[in-house]
Amino acid sequence: MKKILMAEDEENISDFVSRGLRNFNYEVTVAADGDEAWWLLEKENNFDLVMLDIRMPGLSGLEVCRRIRDAFGYRTPVLMLTALGTTNDIVDGLHAGADDYIVKPFMFMELMARIEALLRRSGANTERVMTCGDLKLDIASHQALRGDRTIDLSIKELRLLQYMMEHEGEDLSRRQLLKDVWDKDFDTNTNVVDVYVRYLRQKIDADFDAKLIHTVVGTGYCFRKNENS
Structure with a gap:
């Protein structure tokens, strides 16, 4: 079972997304802010994918992403969740080390497609x-x-x-x-x-x-x- 960490301070979004992911047999851990997300990552760095809201209390999603890359490298996919759709905001996320992003509000099945694509690519062709x-x-x-x-x-x-x-x-x-x-x-x-x-x-x-x-x-x-x- 793939393990996903989701850091999102809007409870209605985190509840909706986490329930949907669990219905697809993902194990989901939810963090309410950036500080909790980083604490969980330091405690057990065994997540298959991390989803980060860009703007949340404590550490921002951008800062958490930078810390992930500095501490653990690039093997874990990072997907940014953002209500900010401008090119500058997207580029900031990419510069921080994110692999992909999705702009809120989003359709759940689009989120699923992005998650599956990132997981598929992170684990595919491992001997090539x-x-x-x-x-x-x-x-x-x-x-x-x-x-x-x-x-x-x-x-x-x-x-x-x-x-x-x-x-x-x-x-x-x-x-x-x-x-x-x-x-x-x-x-x-x-x-x-x-x-x-x-x-x-x-x-x-x-x-x-x-x-x-x-x-x-x-x-x-x-x-x-x-x-x-």
Whole structure:
């Protein structure tokens, strides 16, 4: 049985969501604020997924997420619950280390789909190692290796890089990446793809002469080896 920690200060939301998740055979622990969520994480770091409201008493969801990444790395998926739908709020969550987000109010089945996608990807293909040029992607450890550098990846960074490597040499549109990596047709005005591509470039390309991620003007991106920027 998968274990989920949910930190949400609005009792009507936490009750509704936790009941629904338990009906789908998830074990759910509810924290009423950020301080309690962090205490539970320090006490028993064995959750399969963490859901955090961005704004709640005590530690904010953003701060809890940062602490999770600093203390435990990127193996546990973090899903942000937020009533804030602007691009800046979304980007703040991504910068804190969140893997995905959902804006309140939301449909329960959409939340379920996002949870299942994150859990599926965090546990899938655990023995695969992918290679492109001098880059190796170890899916089990959520790490990439380029040159003598070991690079830690969040679950969403891992999925995006894996997808790009699987489609090496293909022009990938932003809409295609949103649909296949994020499992949703987002508002086309969102720049979440560009944000995550920038994260990957900073991690795997910034200090190397040969660039792997290339911009396709008017379309999106292409992943290919042995070319300069």
